[in-house]
Amino acid sequence: MYKLLLAWRYLKTRYIALASIISVTLGVATLIVVNAVMSGFTHEMRDRLHGVLSDVEIKSAKAQGIPNSSAYIARIREICGERLESATAIVRCPALLNFQFRGQMINQQIMLVGIDDETYSSVSDFKEYLLNEQNRLDPNFELKETGYDARMEIAGWPHRREQVEIERRLQKQYEEFYREQNGLKKPVEQVVIPRIDEQVGDDVFAPLPDSVPELNTEDDAIVVLDAPETNQIPSTVDPYSGQRAPIGDEFDPSTEHNVGIVLGLAIAHQKGRNPETNEVQDIFLCRPGDDVQITLPAANGPGGNLRPASAICTVVDFYESKMHQYDASFAFLPLSELQRIRGMVDMNGNRAVTGIQMKFKDGTNLDQIREELASTFPPMIHGFQIQTWEDVQRPMLAAVELEITLLNILLFLIIAVAGFGILAIFFMIVVEKTKDIGILKSLGAPNRGVLSIFLSYGLSLGVVGSGVGTVLGLIFVAKINEVARCIEWMTGREVFDPTVYYFTEIPTIVNFWTVCFVALGATLIAVLASVLPSFRASRLHPVEALRYE
Amino acid sequence: MNRPTALSEKAIVKVIHPDDNDSIDHQTHQSILTTKGIFKSYRKSNLEVPVLRGVGLEIPEGQMTAIVGHSGSGKSTLLHLLATLDEPDQGEIYFGDRRIDNLSRGARDRFRNQTIGIIFQFYHLLPEFTTLENVLVPKMIEQNVFRYWMNKKKYIERATYLLELVGLSHRLTHKPSELSGGEMQRVAIARSLIAEPKLLLADEPTGNLDRENGEEIMTLLRNLNQDEQLSIVMVTHDENIANDADHVIRLESGKVMRQAA
Numbered sequence: 001m002y003k004l005l006l007a008w009r010y011l012k013t014r015y016i017a018l019a020s021i022i023s024v025t026l027g028v029a030t031l032i033v034v035n036a037v038m039s040g041f042t043h044e045m046r047d048r049l050h051g052v053l054s055d056v057e058i059k060s061a062k063a064q065g066i067p068n069s070s071a072y073i074a075r076i077r078e079i080c081g082e083r084l085e086s087a088t089a090i091v092r093c094p095a096l097l098n099f100q101f102r103g104q105m106i107n108q109q110i111m112l113v114g115i116d117d118e119t120y121s122s123v124s125d126f127k128e129y130l131l132n133e134q135n136r137l138d139p140n141f142e143l144k145e146t147g148y149d150a151r152m153e154i155a156g157w158p159h160r161r162e163q164v165e166i167e168r169r170l171q172k173q174y175e176e177f178y179r180e181q182n183g184l185k186k187p188v189e190q191v192v193i194p195r196i197d198e199q200v201g202d203d204v205f206a207p208l209p210d211s212v213p214e215l216n217t218e219d220d221a222i223v224v225l226d227a228p229e230t231n232q233i234p235s236t237v238d239p240y241s242g243q244r245a246p247i248g249d250e251f252d253p254s255t256e257h258n259v260g261i262v263l264g265l266a267i268a269h270q271k272g273r274n275p276e277t278n279e280v281q282d283i284f285l286c287r288p289g290d291d292v293q294i295t296l297p298a299a300n301g302p303g304g305n306l307r308p309a310s311a312i313c314t315v316v317d318f319y320e321s322k323m324h325q326y327d328a329s330f331a332f333l334p335l336s337e338l339q340r341i342r343g344m345v346d347m348n349g350n351r352a353v354t355g356i357q358m359k360f361k362d363g364t365n366l367d368q369i370r371e372e373l374a375s376t377f378p379p380m381i382h383g384f385q386i387q388t389w390e391d392v393q394r395p396m397l398a399a400v401e402l403e404i405t406l407l408n409i410l411l412f413l414i415i416a417v418a419g420f421g422i423l424a425i426f427f428m429i430v431v432e433k434t435k436d437i438g439i440l441k442s443l444g445a446p447n448r449g450v451l452s453i454f455l456s457y458g459l460s461l462g463v464v465g466s467g468v469g470t471v472l473g474l475i476f477v478a479k480i481n482e483v484a485r486c487i488e489w490m491t492g493r494e495v496f497d498p499t500v501y502y503f504t505e506i507p508t509i510v511n512f513w514t515v516c517f518v519a520l521g522a523t524l525i526a527v528l529a530s531v532l533p534s535f536r537a538s539r540l541h542p543v544e545a546l547r548y549e
Numbered sequence: 550m551n552r553p554t555a556l557s558e559k560a561i562v563k564v565i566h567p568d569d570n571d572s573i574d575h576q577t578h579q580s581i582l583t584t585k586g587i588f589k590s591y592r593k594s595n596l597e598v599p600v601l602r603g604v605g606l607e608i609p610e611g612q613m614t615a616i617v618g619h620s621g622s623g624k625s626t627l628l629h630l631l632a633t634l635d636e637p638d639q640g641e642i643y644f645g646d647r648r649i650d651n652l653s654r655g656a657r658d659r660f661r662n663q664t665i666g667i668i669f670q671f672y673h674l675l676p677e678f679t680t681l682e683n684v685l686v687p688k689m690i691e692q693n694v695f696r697y698w699m700n701k702k703k704y705i706e707r708a709t710y711l712l713e714l715v716g717l718s719h720r721l722t723h724k725p726s727e728l729s730g731g732e733m734q735r736v737a738i739a740r741s742l743i744a745e746p747k748l749l750l751a752d753e754p755t756g757n758l759d760r761e762n763g764e765e766i767m768t769l770l771r772n773l774n775q776d777e778q779l780s781i782v783m784v785t786h787d788e789n790i791a792n793d794a795d796h797v798i799r800l801e802s803g804k805v806m807r808q809a810a
């Protein structure tokens with residue numbers, strides 16, 4: 001009885017002891033916050049890493065690919081049985097992308113992925129990342145009138161029509177000008193002009209012209225003026241002419257478009273700050289509705305030689321998985337079109353693919369699936385590479401896991417250091433209370449009674465410390481975005497620069513067991529730290545203790 | 550002061566020399582404490598300080614016995630041995646017929662807690678506890694939480710009664726630091742009585758008090774001795790106080806000097 005009462009009284013009157021557990025409190029709070037934020041980040045990151053990757057993919061490194069994909073899919077379905085949710089065949093191919101932005105040519109290396117728009121979104125979260133809201137519901141490779149992301153002022157058909165309009169008017173002006181200059185009477189067959197619809201300059205933030213600019217005949221047509229005076233207009237004038245859709249009766253770019261392509265947002269989009277207002281701005285190098293050119297190695301090069309294939313596509317949408325690595329490289333187009341462009345269709349109409357992507361039911365052991373598939377299709381024979389999405393991102397995931405482990409160890413060390421602080425302060429308290437211990441013993445208190453006073457004192461300090469720490473940590477996690485905003489407000493700097501990070505809110509996940517583990521661990525450390533001084537107290541000789549001044 | 554007749558026929562404190570241990574013969578007066586040839590020395594590294602060198606004595610029941618001697622003659626050491634706070638190097642101590650110097654630690658804890666009362670020169674109250682709680686401490690030690698709560702009312706009643714007895718019924722909720730020396734000593738007396746002991750051991754209970762307060766404490770002890778038949782063993786410097794006691798034991802160089810009471 002006296003034990004509890006004394007421990008309680010000591011707790012109430014010894015604020016120094018409370019100070020000793022502030023470090024425990026802070027350690028616990030930090031551990032909880034760090035774990036919540038880290039697992040929030042990890043979860044978010046795993047989500048994004050998984051993003052457009054399927055659970056498991058069988059890849060063939062051969063240019064000709066896998067000839068009979070449906071047979072393989074049937075076999076896979078046989079092996080995996082119930083666990084397999086869906087599978088789809090794809091063609092993957094590195095390619096060069098080029099398009100014009102304000103009269104300049106932009107080159108990008110990309111990874112082309114030919115997908116079957118019917119089945120592809122069943123193996124990954126692909127469609128959820130599309131910017132067009134209609135495509136998010138039912139993805140296809142048609143250019144849309146509306147439904148594009150609000151960040152683009154104009155996109156889709158309206159944008160394409162506007163561009164075609166501008167181009168046609170320029171074309172007309174140019175033709176007239178050219179005729180005048182060359183004294184030609186009859187209209188020119190075909191004229192290709194450089195794109196000069198926008199002013200090219202250093203200031204990319206200059207507003208786009210509302211109307212088609214007048215042709216500055218002196219400057220812009222200079223190339224043409226130097227051209228040889230023939231009816232045939234030199235095709236060398238525009239090095240990018242291949243990018244344009246041929247103008248003719250069959251193809252009207254204002255109502256038709258080329259093969260649809262879905263680009264990763266980061267390929268065509270940048271975030272930047274307006275140097276004047278310091279506001280974050282979206283800059284689109286191209287938009288849905290624009291034509292782009294892709295150049296890729298064809299699969300059927302004569303005699304095994306590499307032959308480039310090229311095609312003009314129309315951007316129909318962007319996808320944003322918020323995983324820069326993917327957003328900056330993947331571009332999707334219809335499987336059949338890519339097979340055609342690469343020459344992967346044989347004379348009998350059989351189509352080859354380079355990979356098969358699979359999605360499995362939640363909770364399936366993907367590593368086991370990989371092993372099963374590997375034993376069915378031995379890499380030695382088939383030349384396949386079988387990877388789970390985690391295999392693909394292994395270095396990244398391992399780095400993050402290591403980081404979390406290290407952080408936890410470091411923070412627990414902090415609590416351990418706090419434990420030594422408690423140890424020291426407890427020894428102090430035992431020394432201070434030596435006389436009380438003598439009194440209690442002279443009144444018949446047994447050793448274990450004295451021991452339990454100090455142990456329960458340590459326990460209550462630990463409980464209070466880790467309890468307060470837990471509560472503080474949880475409050476901090478709950479209010480972390482407010483805290484970040486507060487820090488932003490105080491320092492005038494953004495904690496998470498939106499041009500670098502994709503999220504505006506800090507992701508957090510509070511794991512009940514982690515919190516329990518941390519709180520119990522800290523309590524245990526506090527108790528352990530009090531064990532030694534408590535034993536010392538219980539061993540004190542009553543007479544010596546009473547004599548102590 | 551009205552002395553009971555039983556005490557007027559003075560008992561003789563027998564002094565037993567270490568060499569004639571066997572010569573104890575039990576008197577008509579029942580002795581509550583008996584020691585036989587107690588030796589006690591303190592060791593500090595190689596240096597041995599002999600303090601008690603064969604102390605044998607009998608303390609009669611229901612009387613007030615004073616232990617006197619020079620400073621450093623080993624009075625406190627002897628009292629600690631009698632209170633089982635320490636163990637003698639050699640010799641035996643009996644409480645009534647029960648040998649107490651070789652009891653297990655738990656049994657000695659219970660002995661101090663339930664059978665005897667101890668008071669010290671420096672009061673030794675717990676500073677975190679109120680007057681009332683200090684008096685209740687032995688009961689708190691004795692009972693587990695559950696039983697203590699069950700009997701709490703009874704204990705508080707007794708503690709209040711004892712504090713009333715020592716004249717402190719109006720200071721129940723004060724902390725020791727808010728009391729005077731005399732008051733603290735009276736709290737300590739109340740605490741020593743909570744377990745209704747037969748024997749009270751006191752180490753210079755008035756040593757730290759002025760004359761007036763000291764006399765008050767002495768009156769209190771004397772009354773307890775007479776009204777409750779409480780045996781009191783008291784270490785003191787003060788010759789006046791010693792003269793007031795029924796018996797006087799004089800310690801000199803670690804031995805008991807024969808002394809007429």
Ligand SMILES: Nc1ncnc2c1ncn2[C@@H]1O[C@H](COP(=O)(O)OP(=O)(O)OP(=O)(O)O)[C@@H](O)[C@H]1O
Pocket residue numbers: 591592593598600618619620621622623624625626627
């Ligand atoms: N722990 C110890 N270690 C060494 N010597 C000790 C110890 N305790 C007591 N002594 C010695 O034992 C002797 C007796 O001490 P004790 O306290 O019993 O004397 P005392 O008679 O009570 O004196 P006083 O009247 O001053 O209280 C002293 O000489 C003291 O120095």
Ligand SMILES: [Mg+2]
Pocket residue numbers: 624625626752
């Ligand atoms: Mg003394």
